[in-house]
Amino acid sequence: MTTDSTTAVHDAHDDHHPTEKQYWVVFVILGALTALEIYWAEAFREPGGGILVWPLIIMMVIKFLLVAGAFMHLWFDMKILNGKLFTWAFMGALVLAMAVFAIVFAAFEFQV
Amino acid sequence: MTDVLDENLDDANVFAGNEDAVDGDGHGTDDHGHGGGHHSSLGLSNMKLAMWLFLGSECLLFGALISTYLLSRARFIQELLAGNPNVTSTMPDFLVEEFQEAGSVQPLFDIPFTSASSFILLMSSLTMVLAHKAVHEADYRNSKIWLSATALLGSVFIAGQVYEFTAFYREGLTYTGNLFGSAFYTLTGFHGVHVTGGIIMLMSLLVLAFRGKLNQDRAETVELVGLYWHFVDIIWVLIFTIVYLIP
């Protein structure tokens, strides 16, 4: 677990950050996804139900991962020693939140 | 309210790049025996680790708020469709009819408008990473430009939210009226407060930048503000879909 901190820290700062172009590409994808979301919400409003909701949720998750991975550097932190800890701390909290509140909703759902 | 404080607390340690840490990452290891420096066991920056932990805790906060919103909206629609007079009397008739007809609160929202402000917030995330990159690469001219752009885009978003709240209030959705009003304004308002906190941090960074104090060494400070900013953006990604798009 113990590492030579000096090297690790410098690695984190020097090597693994994406280029400006990559940031722009991510941004364009995000913008396109947002446009698609709006289109989808409009187009499938009438039938509603699963065909409306699930694609929207999937797109939301992709956007989430794109921002967290690229802009918040999680993909790049994954490559440095122990940098995964950031991902674990954050994603762990996220999974915990989703699980706990899913159970809360389930409890409301099955409240006979 | 707490959260404003929480977040400002972070902001306090972050924006001036003040390594509160006994050993920030920059200090690294001191090999000369007695030194004040201390090993960083994982080779990570204390500040960054702390920021991620704080954001993890924020996940639970927004998780609880979003859940409250979803539950409250469901109960509100249920009561509205059942024609509960306590609920229908809290809004103007046309709004009640629109909601009842759609079976959702969707008619209230102005999707094109909100889409635009969502896009603006997404764009501010891009300018934020570019600002960090510029500071990191000691490109101080561009860092000022991108920081200003981020703060500006954030302010536009907040202005949009203020406009939206005013519009909804005029249409007859009040905070104290019914369950949906309370839940909607609380959730989006909480997010707005977070954005405002972020803008304050960005402005503070800008002041430092214009005084020439935001040099390459402080790239991590910008990164930390960035992490917070992107997190707020991510929350909006969730809110946009869950609150506005999915009925």
Next chain:
Amino acid sequence: MAITERPLALPSGDVVEPSRPMGILARPRNAANWLTTVDHKKIGIMYGAASLFFLLIGGLAALLIRIQLAVPNNSFLSADAYNQVFTMHGTVMVFLVVMPMGAAFANFLMPLQVGARDVAFPRINAFSFWVFFFGGLMLNTSWFLGGGADGGWFNYAPNNGIAFSPSNGIDYWNMGLLIAGIGSLTGAVNLITTVLNMRAPGMTLMKMPVFVWMTLVTQFLLLFAIPVLTVAQILLASDRIFGGNFFNTQQGADPLLWQHLFWVFGHPEVYLMILPAFGIVSEVIPTFARKPIFGYPFMVFSGIAIGFMGWGVWAHHMFVSGIGPLSVTAFSVATMFIAVPTGVKILNWLATMWGGKLTLNTAMLFSIGLVTQFTVGGLSGVSHAIAPSDTQQTDTYYIVAHFHYVLFGGALFGFMAGFYFWWPKAFGYKMSEKIGLWNFWLMVLGFNLTFGPMHILGLQGMPRRMQTYDPAMGFNFWNMVSSIGSFILAVGTLVVLYNAIVSSIKWKKAGRPDVGPDPWDGRTIEWSIQSPAPEHNFDVDPAVESLDDFWHRKYQPDEDGKLRRVHTGEEIAQPGNGEGVHLPAPSYWPIVLAGSLPLIGYGLIYNLWLAVPGGIIMMMSLYGWALEPADDLDVDDHHGDHDQDPDTDHGEPVLETV
């Protein structure tokens, strides 16, 4: 550690005069000042003192309850006063006694046990303490400002609404705990960062003392549980102060939402109260059994398992709230499972003591007290896990007996063990063993007399939270026993304060004899420094090679493989020479910032204009804090080395001129 004023040499060779960061509230110069200290040991001691102070308040409330219930049809307290007293008793004991006592040990001990100079963010640490303390004080001002909260410590909706509780008591409960919660949250971030990132070289995760592990798990629980309570309280504040509708059933709101949010927080809360005590006895028992802890990895992983499973059992507090048979079944099963890791811990403590050379001093006795009494509480807990049984027991004194056995008989006994064990490390003298024995036996007697009969009363059907009872109900005898027991318990608990004072006076009269770095023949590295712990902790970063590193440096196997003492603790302890050590400088800002929050709280309750000065002070102190360098450059330290390694301190002096 002299404080000198001198020009500062920058890496560039320029010389600048250090300037005061802010005109007002310039850097405090008196490092010994408790109000501005950022030293984790002092903050830990303040946490301990504050929690003992609140223990007096909570204990007084408990005695009032027991006086009221001693005889049937008593009118000592009115029903309204009784509601306030039991609500505030629970709230104070949970949030202002047990939680901060855990924080006291975590703050004082954890950095010493991981071999760190201080916590990761010393000023935030001071802030965490002050914000907890001010929040607690604010909560308790409600006694004098219209009465305390009266809805039970969980304040169920819709009972917590204005309609049912028109006084400001619940608003105080809300604001006080919101403010204290900020402290818990910042403390959690701080301590987790410290454990993960500031361990001594060589101390891998699986070489950390069990107490450090339990601190880590506890702080993670806090980190994720506090925001859920915060949201619940924000919703409640919205309803009570701003006219929101979250728990307004006439608008279709579901009051079960409060119960879910509260117990999603509340059950991890239960574990974060007991785990620090588990950590403490896991240090005390091996020391006085003279054996390593049995099954260290099991201790660690059962702690982690409790941390995880603690998130999946909250609805067992709601078996009779109408959550439906499916939820009841699922949570019932989950609750039975969580008894497993707890049982593992009990077995491991027993196995540690088995065959050991036991020293039955006060600290050890209190630890054994925890193991025994917690087991009783744990077993009654399992009987609640079985939903049909719980349906009978819930809201009776059986539940009261259960949680006092785990929280008082468990957590508080553990903390008492910790006080006796680490007292020399904190203050430089041992508390008297003779008075300690009185302390222990009085507490054991009083505790079991008070809470043991409650099992019987509960099974007889005596409901909780009832102001009084009819003589014909058959509750008279055991209630009287319980009330007598509570006074014995109160006296027994006060003995620890008496002991601390008397032992201190005796020690001072004897000319402050040195207790030595290692009075108990300890195992972990906090015993390798002088007592009381020097301000800078370790002279040099300790290099850790194994679990119980200090022990292994004292005892090594000889040719036959038998462990022999090769050194005494005194021989290998660090001399406590702090020369050249640079410490974080004290600061006014944490206490000022923390002080601004209750102002905002009062403002929200009474008049928003009151919140304005609070907000202004808050913003000013945030900027003051941010602009004040954490490291004071003109305090004596190793900054003379700047020429050799310009990297050590990047840019701090520049900021001072901002």
